[in-house]
Amino acid sequence: MQRLIPTLRRDQVDEALISVINTLQICAKEISFRVHQGELAGVLGSTLDENIQGETQKHLDVLANQLLKDILLECKHIRAVASEEEEGIVSGFEDGKYLVAFDPLDGSSNIDINSLVGTIFSVLPTPESNSGKPDMFLQPGTQQTAAGYVLYGPSTMLVFTTGRGVRVFTLDQKVGEFLLTDTDVQIPRQTSEFAINMSNHRHWQPAMRDYIDDLLLGTEGPRGRNFNMRWIAAMVADVHRVLCRGGLFAYPWDARKPNKPYKLRLMYEGNPMAWLVEQAGGMAHSGEQRILDIEPTDIHQRVGVILGSADEVSTCLGYLEGSQSTKRNV
Numbered sequence: 001m002q003r004l005i006p007t008l009r010r011d012q013v014d015e016a017l018i019s020v021i022n023t024l025q026i027c028a029k030e031i032s033f034r035v036h037q038g039e040l041a042g043v044l045g046s047t048l049d050e051n052i053q054g055e056t057q058k059h060l061d062v063l064a065n066q067l068l069k070d071i072l073l074e075c076k077h078i079r080a081v082a083s084e085e086e087e088g089i090v091s092g093f094e095d096g097k098y099l100v101a102f103d104p105l106d107g108s109s110n111i112d113i114n115s116l117v118g119t120i121f122s123v124l125p126t127p128e129s130n131s132g133k134p135d136m137f138l139q140p141g142t143q144q145t146a147a148g149y150v151l152y153g154p155s156t157m158l159v160f161t162t163g164r165g166v167r168v169f170t171l172d173q174k175v176g177e178f179l180l181t182d183t184d185v186q187i188p189r190q191t192s193e194f195a196i197n198m199s200n201h202r203h204w205q206p207a208m209r210d211y212i213d214d215l216l217l218g219t220e221g222p223r224g225r226n227f228n229m230r231w232i233a234a235m236v237a238d239v240h241r242v243l244c245r246g247g248l249f250a251y252p253w254d255a256r257k258p259n260k261p262y263k264l265r266l267m268y269e270g271n272p273m274a275w276l277v278e279q280a281g282g283m284a285h286s287g288e289q290r291i292l293d294i295e296p297t298d299i300h301q302r303v304g305v306i307l308g309s310a311d312e313v314s315t316c317l318g319y320l321e322g323s324q325s326t327k328r329n330v
């Protein structure tokens, strides 16, 4: 089975990017080891702190963030990193060619129940006019040079793209190497499975409610077939399922907190996942536009997410079309 780095060399990926991806896989192995040690590594439970998004930090959020920062900032090709757990960016090497944005631990609420969690990352080029400020990161997702995630499940998987399709590597615990286990992942265009947090139903805009209600009507409704639902409560795991067998994943606009109408973050959740999904033949939309085309204005900005099987995403968008004005009328 092929190891990660030789596959990148064969693709003629530039050496600086290979070094960044190599560093990311080192981080992945370190975090994977601790996740799988669980309580034995003292990683369960919450800290007394909140992150800059006002969310309670888990010990593992803090640990994964620290590991990623420490290890990535040793790589001379990295100009700076941005993390869900850091208010500002953290600078690396002055002439580093790449920027890395990451969600160190996605699915934090799953940590304490020994369920799926992951790390999501997005690699961007350092702009020519390198300001050394957070603005360096404010590039649309179309500019990403690599993106992916690590899923710490029963096996640890590294799934990523450099724009040549989506590859899956599985961590061989015996030799401590990521080995290629799937090439050219493809999401089927059609699906009968969806993933959404149904408890937010009453807070969605009416058009989103209509779309989901029609799925629930199954053979008795306008869709004429039954749909199944799954919700792992970790984007990384829900998107992984979509990449494996298709489906629609959505975390749409909702009216719970007027100043935070979206939950997921663009730079280190929306963009990397959107690129993976598109590379696998799927669609990724905010409800208003293609996610990858969004011009970011803040490293922690939030975004609506509707992604997955292309035909199903289009059907959902058909319901939302022209309904933006009804968002306030829930």
Ligand SMILES: O=P(O)(O)OC[C@H]1O[C@](O)(COP(=O)(O)O)[C@@H](O)[C@@H]1O
Residues within 6 Å of the ligand: 055, 084, 103, 105, 106, 107, 108, 109, 197, 233, 234, 235, 236, 251, 263
């Ligand atoms: O609490 P909910 O509504 O189920 O939200 C789950 C969503 O929140 C997230 O866990 C947010 O990510 P973090 O754990 O990195 O904050 C997503 O991965 C997931 O899709």
Ligand SMILES: [Mg+2]
Residues within 6 Å of the ligand: 103, 105, 106, 107, 235, 269
């Ligand atoms: Mg997350």
Ligand SMILES: [Mg+2]
Residues within 6 Å of the ligand: 061, 084, 103, 104, 105, 106, 107, 108
């Ligand atoms: Mg997180």
